[in-house]
Structures are given as C-alpha cells and as structure tokens.
Amino acid sequence: MKKFYSLIAAVALTTTVSAQTTIVATITGINGGVVTTTNNPSDSNLTFTAASGASTANPPAFFAASGSTPAHLRLYSVRADGEGNTFTITPAAGKIITSVSFTVLTDKPTVTYKVGTGATQTATLADATYTLTNTAEIAGALTFKNAHTGGSSNLQVRIPAITVTYKDATTMAVVDATKGKANLVKNTIVSNELIFGAAAKVSVYNTAGQVVKTAEVAENSRLDVSSLAKGTYVVTGIVNGQTVSQKVIKK
Structure with missing residues (x-):
C-alpha cells in the first residue's frame, strides 16, 4: 500500500494554459x-x-x-x-x-x-x-x-x-506541484480531511469542473471533505504568487 501511495503522489501535474x-x-x-x-x-x-x-x-x-x-x-x-x-x-x-x-x-x-x-x-x-x-x-x-x-x-x-x-x-494555468517548493496539499489520497502545506485561498473542483468547496487555509491546517463523494478532485490555490493545482483522490 505504501508503494502504491508513493506512485500516486509522484504523478506530475500537466502544465496547461487555456484559451480565453x-x-x-x-x-x-x-x-x-x-x-x-x-x-x-x-x-x-x-x-x-x-x-x-x-x-x-x-x-x-x-x-x-x-x-x-x-x-x-x-x-x-x-x-x-x-x-x-x-x-x-x-x-x-x-x-x-x-x-x-x-x-x-x-x-x-x-x-x-x-x-x-x-x-x-x-x-x-x-x-x-x-x-x-x-x-x-x-x-x-x-x-x-x-x-x-x-x-x-x-x-x-x-x-x-x-x-x-x-x-x-479545468484548464487553468498551473505549475507542477511536484517540482519546487510550492506544495499545496500534503495528502493526495484522503478520507475525511485535506492537509495543506501552504497558506492559500483554495477551491476544490470535481471532474465536471464545478467548485464543490472553497476555503482560506493556513499552513498545516486541515479542511473537512468528509461530505464529498468518493472520486478524483482538483485542489487549486495561489502559493507564492503562482497558481498551483493538485489532484487528490477521495476514498
């Protein structure tokens, strides 16, 4: 299980820029x-x-x-x-x-x-x-x-x-959160709480691109996501002036 977690956590996020x-x-x-x-x-x-x-x-x-x-x-x-x-x-x-x-x-x-x-x-x-x-x-x-x-x-x-x-x-300009120091979410596989590695104003998106939760968080703070359905989500926030996005899996 630990090896599986490491593989999931190491998946690099794709840097994309959407047309406006x-x-x-x-x-x-x-x-x-x-x-x-x-x-x-x-x-x-x-x-x-x-x-x-x-x-x-x-x-x-x-x-x-x-x-x-x-x-x-x-x-x-x-x-x-x-x-x-x-x-x-x-x-x-x-x-x-x-x-x-x-x-x-x-x-x-x-x-x-x-x-x-x-x-x-x-x-x-x-x-x-x-x-x-x-x-x-x-x-x-x-x-x-x-x-x-x-x-x-x-x-x-x-x-x-x-x-x-x-x-x-769903295609906002983001940086690869696995490169550098702008790590937004510490735990990418979650049960009830997201744990944040940086202070930010964050939004949680479902796979349809809809915002299901927003919050202002501090470093090492936790956000309750127990009410969200199981599945894949994207957490986005601005860290050190950069828009950072990370995929998380709610189990």
Missing part, C-alpha cells in the same frame, strides 16, 4: 431581472441578471437610447447603507470568469464585487471605466454592486455595455 474568450455584450433590455444583450449569438456560457439591493426601493431599470445617450441599464444606490442594486454574471458549468469591465455614463459611484464565496473587493475606476479582475480565479458567479454611500443624492451606475472574459475552469 472575451465578449462585449451591449445591453438591450431587462425583464424580470434577466438582462438581455446583443453579443456573440453562439455564446451561451454567460447569464446576466440584475436585482435590487437588500434595502433599495428602486429596482434596476433599462432606458432606451435618447438623442446622443445610448441605451443603458441603471443600477441604483442607497446612500444610507450602501446596499444598492446588484449585477450578477453566472458562467456555465466548467467556466470561470477572469475579468469584467464596463464604461459608465455620468455618475461614478463606488462599485464592489465578489466571486462565488470569495472576499468582497472594490472595482478599479479609471476615467469612466470600471475594471473587476478576479485575481484569485475562483469559479462561480461574479456579482458587483452599486455601493455608493453618503452625500445628498443616490448615484447611479449606468451601463450601456459590459465586457467579460472567461475560460475553462
């Missing part, structure tokens, strides 16, 4: 929260939805083109608590969003976002363009929010179009 797909979706309407767009008609990997915030009285609204102002979606703010309208981009199973950007009309309020169960981040604003870069590359829906607070008016995020880049979750 970028679409520019021009917003053409909203119906029941679902945002309609004109973009690549053969691309069915992204779904767009908008919703009211936790306490806002004004739901997201679509405004048709008027004069020199293009058609656009408006996300309203609630300056009392920052819980304004939200916009969610949901990728198809096996896809991962790597970046989002959009250029707004008029107001430029604070925009925050998060991916899956990841931490809340603040979008970068340059001139009138917001950029949301998912540096951790966590699979899951990306949600951004009009987080404006204070002042004397409720500022709006007015979006005519949105640019989204995504790629395959």
Whole structure:
C-alpha cells in the first residue's frame, strides 16, 4: 500500500494554459431581472441578471437610447447603507470568469464585487471605466454592486455595455506541484480531511469542473471533505504568487 501511495503522489501535474474568450455584450433590455444583450449569438456560457439591493426601493431599470445617450441599464444606490442594486454574471458549468469591465455614463459611484464565496473587493475606476479582475480565479458567479454611500443624492451606475472574459475552469494555468517548493496539499489520497502545506485561498473542483468547496487555509491546517463523494478532485490555490493545482483522490 505504501508503494502504491508513493506512485500516486509522484504523478506530475500537466502544465496547461487555456484559451480565453472575451465578449462585449451591449445591453438591450431587462425583464424580470434577466438582462438581455446583443453579443456573440453562439455564446451561451454567460447569464446576466440584475436585482435590487437588500434595502433599495428602486429596482434596476433599462432606458432606451435618447438623442446622443445610448441605451443603458441603471443600477441604483442607497446612500444610507450602501446596499444598492446588484449585477450578477453566472458562467456555465466548467467556466470561470477572469475579468469584467464596463464604461459608465455620468455618475461614478463606488462599485464592489465578489466571486462565488470569495472576499468582497472594490472595482478599479479609471476615467469612466470600471475594471473587476478576479485575481484569485475562483469559479462561480461574479456579482458587483452599486455601493455608493453618503452625500445628498443616490448615484447611479449606468451601463450601456459590459465586457467579460472567461475560460475553462479545468484548464487553468498551473505549475507542477511536484517540482519546487510550492506544495499545496500534503495528502493526495484522503478520507475525511485535506492537509495543506501552504497558506492559500483554495477551491476544490470535481471532474465536471464545478467548485464543490472553497476555503482560506493556513499552513498545516486541515479542511473537512468528509461530505464529498468518493472520486478524483482538483485542489487549486495561489502559493507564492503562482497558481498551483493538485489532484487528490477521495476514498
């Protein structure tokens, strides 16, 4: 059994780089929260939805083109608590969003976002363009929010179009974890717990490319995976600035 374990643990991970797909979706309407767009008609990997915030009285609204102002979606703010309208981009199973950007009309309020169960981040604003870069590359829906607070008016995020880049979750650029010091998971055959050799924000993928567990772990910490079905999984995290991926077998 020890020899078998050693052979499994020594299997080198393949270094791969996935092609990324970028679409520019021009917003053409909203119906029941679902945002309609004109973009690549053969691309069915992204779904767009908008919703009211936790306490806002004004739901997201679509405004048709008027004069020199293009058609656009408006996300309203609630300056009392920052819980304004939200916009969610949901990728198809096996896809991962790597970046989002959009250029707004008029107001430029604070925009925050998060991916899956990841931490809340603040979008970068340059001139009138917001950029949301998912540096951790966590699979899951990306949600951004009009987080404006204070002042004397409720500022709006007015979006005519949105640019989204995504790629395959199962073919992220990784390093060979058996070479060098960036060893993420100590035990590659597990029963109930993963044991980590480095601190990282990790995601556990099943063979369909779906995230089944996420966590922030410390070196030598343990993560309970007893609820996962038996089979093969991929654990991905960023260690020392590198995206490291390791296969594990749940028995």
